[in-house]
Amino acid sequence: MRILPVKWASVLGLALLAGCSQGPDGPTLELEVFQLVQQRVASIGGSAAAAVERPPLTRAALDTVEGPYIEVTVENRDIFAYLSQQLVRRDGSPGEIVVWRTEDNITLALRSGVLVATRGLGDDILSASAPVATGKPGPVTGGARSYQIRGLDNKTQTLVMACSLLDLGPAPVEIVEVTYPTRRIQERCEAQNSLVVNDYWVDSRSGRVWQSRQWAGPTIGYLRIRQLTI
Numbered sequence: 001m002r003i004l005p006v007k008w009a010s011v012l013g014l015a016l017l018a019g020c021s022q023g024p025d026g027p028t029l030e031l032e033v034f035q036l037v038q039q040r041v042a043s044i045g046g047s048a049a050a051a052v053e054r055p056p057l058t059r060a061a062l063d064t065v066e067g068p069y070i071e072v073t074v075e076n077r078d079i080f081a082y083l084s085q086q087l088v089r090r091d092g093s094p095g096e097i098v099v100w101r102t103e104d105n106i107t108l109a110l111r112s113g114v115l116v117a118t119r120g121l122g123d124d125i126l127s128a129s130a131p132v133a134t135g136k137p138g139p140v141t142g143g144a145r146s147y148q149i150r151g152l153d154n155k156t157q158t159l160v161m162a163c164s165l166l167d168l169g170p171a172p173v174e175i176v177e178v179t180y181p182t183r184r185i186q187e188r189c190e191a192q193n194s195l196v197v198n199d200y201w202v203d204s205r206s207g208r209v210w211q212s213r214q215w216a217g218p219t220i221g222y223l224r225i226r227q228l229t230i
Contacts, residue, residue: 057176057228058177059178062229065228065229067084067085067229068084068085068229069082069228070082070085070100070226070227070228071225071226072100072108072224073223073225074220074221074223075223075224076220076221081102081106082102083101083106083107085099086099086101086107087099093111094134095111095112095114095130095133095134096111096112097110104120105120106119106120107119108225110225111130111132112130112133112138113132113137113200113209113212114131114132114138114200115128115214115216115225116128116129116130118217121220123149123150123151123217123218123219123220124149124150125149126149126150127148128145129146129147130145131165135207137202137207137209138202139185139187139198140165141165142164143162143163144160144163145163145189146158146159146160147159147217149217159191161189161190161191161194161196162189162191163188163190164188165185165187166186166187166188167183167184167185168183168184168185168186169184170183171183171184171201173201173210175210175211175226175228176228180201180203180210181203181204181205182201182203182210183201183204184201184202185201186198186199186200187199197215198214198215199212199213199214200212208227209227211226212224212225212226213225
């Protein structure tokens with residue numbers, strides 16, 4: 001089985017390829033769902049991209065996938081890609097860092113499910129603080145959050161926001177035919193009359209963040225992230 005790549009439309013004139021990790025033994029993603037794709041990106045010019053019909057996912061197809069994958073959608077463009085897990089590590093701060101990558105090295109770094117860095121999207125988050133605790137996925141406290149963001153002039157801008165955390169209660173989430181018993185945790189961050197709202201759907205039993213909607217900077221806007229396989 002093989003996967004046909006689906007391109008992310010350009011955010012800043014950049015074409016992103018859907019993730020298919022290629023190693024010495026060949027592709028690790030054996031996802032047949034893309035056999036239903038009838039269209040591919042025909043051309044990309046400037047900031048406009050040809051439309052691509054989103055192929056349907058099925059749980060039967062996902063059950064054939066080896067390794068963890070997430071689906072990431074750039075909300076303001078309604079474009080998406082699949083990213084494979086590339087690295088898991090810990091450092092001197094609480095939480096576990098997981099790096100996810102597309103086929104052409106676009107990466108996201110999540111600390112216990114909280115977005116802390118992007119690379120390759122344009123105007124990336126170079127680093128961000130994460131209000132997490134060891135062994136507790138998702139944000140666990142309010143307070144100050146800081147972002148280091150690369151601007152169009154390649155200079156780094158620092159944005160500090162004051163955040164509060166709300167537990168919005170039980171909110172089961174369905175991801176490709178499976179419903180998970182999650183609670184919706186909302187992080188509201190403000191600075192200079194600007195408001196950022198991040199949402200996390202955290203499993204009530206395992207603590208896993210199955211789905212989130214997180215801000216990725218003023219240029220990219222919000223990313224919708226959901227865990228397809230583990």
